[in-house]
Amino acid sequence: MIIMFSKACEYSIKAVIYLATRSEQNQRARLPEIAEAIGSPEAFTAKILQELARKKLLISVKGPKGGFELNGDADEISLYKIVEIMDGDSLFHGCALGFKKCSDVHPCPVHNKFKAIRDHLTGVLLTTSIKEAAGTVDEGQSFLTSLK
């Protein structure tokens, strides 16, 4: 199976976008609500939100009225940041054929063509903010759960 992002990363992106759709009201959201909103397994999502809080992308608050909220402005959080936290930078700098060292001086057979694809992907992730993504959800132009 080919994957572009891990499940953990997919859920992270969706969770952070969801929080951004509610941050105009500066509202926290609790785990069950988040998991429901993005259609993810609750216990697994808990681990992920924990990790995002540890990495300072979210703020977590325990106790009644607690929950999770964005740490900072939605327009200053890029998709790149989330992917980097959850999956590392191998998607941006790794080799398509798995070379430990793939470079212009010792390239794999698809090095140049995939460099262009990686740059394209990296550019999209760097320039897409959570605010932008959340905007399309707010306007009903996109969704956080799939049809069945």
Place this chain on the structure above:
Amino acid sequence: MIIMFSKACEYSIKAVIYLATRSEQNQRARLPEIAEAIGSPEAFTAKILQELARKKLLISVKGPKGGFELNGDADEISLYKIVEIMDGDSLFHGCALGFKKCSDVHPCPVHNKFKAIRDHLTGVLLTTSIKEAAGTVDEGQSFLTSLK
């Protein structure tokens, strides 16, 4: 961890390119030689070559002087074909956020931006033949194993 291709697919691509570098001599290569040439675990590579032979991308011959060879011309085998066989078409048609159904009428928040990336990737894989990739290896411009 983010991956673009599975290990099985990485090894497949490298193995097929290796066979193409030897096909001018119309030579078969045996498993140990292939695994050595591409730096892959031999037993796992055996399973992969088996699968490629089952799917008619390779021809396998048992017994003394046996081995594997390309089934058809190297310039008529695209990277796309190999990826499709080994990893299915989810990289080409799947949703970056894992939606079962992600479409223009019910898109995920990154649908359009990732459609462009997928199209870019699909184009590269469709238009890159094994012959072309093997050519760069033959000319010493690219390699099938990484430096350490």
Place this chain on the structure above:
DNA sequence: ATAAAAAAGGACAATTTTATCCGAATTAAG
């Protein structure tokens, strides 16, 4: 203070992917 509500954290289970091993089947060559 106490009780209730939430996240934190550890242990564990399930699934998928990657990898190994070995005997069986097939084929070529003498």
Place this chain on the structure above:
DNA sequence: CTTAATTCGGATAAAATTGTCCTTTTTTAT
């Protein structure tokens, strides 16, 4: 026909990812 060289196929193991469960800790509200 026999032997040796190969791939084939099944069983199994190891590792990574995904997922669950339960107890502890922290915090709010009464």
